[in-house]
């Protein structure tokens with residue numbers, strides 16, 4: 096846990112933990128079943144798999160795994176995955192997904208807190224996707240991830256970027272301190288803040304990819320197709336710096 100963790104943050108932190116516990120059932124159905132949701136789910140899994148680039152036998156830790164979307168995909172690619180989350184309900188969904196994809200032997204679900212995981216030099220790779228924005232102690236999460244990784248281990252995180260095509264949404268969320276969709280702590284970052292989180296925890300940024308977050312309720316086919324074109328442009332071109340979601344691949348360079 097980082098030193099700057101005060102009482103107000105602690106309340107927000109607990110609210111976030113409780114929010115996801117309450118929303119674990121139906122989490123996937125609520126997000127990934129519309130045409131836009133299916134597209135976004137596929138894009139996120141593909142981007143994470145490209146950036147993690149795991150191999151059979153490698154050890155992987157998925158922090159704040161949720162329903163295990165990334166954990167199960169990486170287990171299918173041969174990694175031995177530990178999927179950590181603070182929500183029992185989310186981990187139950189992860190276990191169901193692992194069983195459905197026949198990877199129960201490759202995946203261990205573990206109840207725990209992202210900023211105080213207690214792992215030491217154990218993992219080759221680590222992910223924390225769509226979660227830093229909902230956990231008030233971001234420094235604590237980054238430090239805990241750095242401790243969990245072996246020397247030169249790779250961390251892939253995603254963060255919400257306020258200086259993006261969705262600038263008004265980013266400013267609104269940061270002003271309220273809550274998500275647009277739900278009553279849960281949410282923060283959008285600047286690229287500078289993300290960089291600082293990495294360097295302060297001993298990481299060197301290697302690569303970034305942008306993803307255009309597409310509101311999953313969009314049903315207009317023409318509008319969705321236009322957003323998909325913009326999303327593809329966000330991946331690696333200069334547009335990535337203006338994407339509302341930025342995926343960062345970083346290497347642990349300093350022992351912590």
Ligand SMILES: C[S@@+](CC[C@H](N)C(=O)[O-])C[C@H]1O[C@@H](n2cnc3c(N)ncnc32)[C@H](O)[C@@H]1O
Nearest residue numbers: 115159160161180181182185208209224225226
């Ligand atoms: C928006 S969901 C993302 C889940 C998953 N990574 C994905 O993208 O599908 C955020 C997840 O963070 C988990 N979470 C919230 N606070 C946490 C904490 N302090 N420690 C561990 N997990 C936490 C929630 O239970 C939830 O599963």
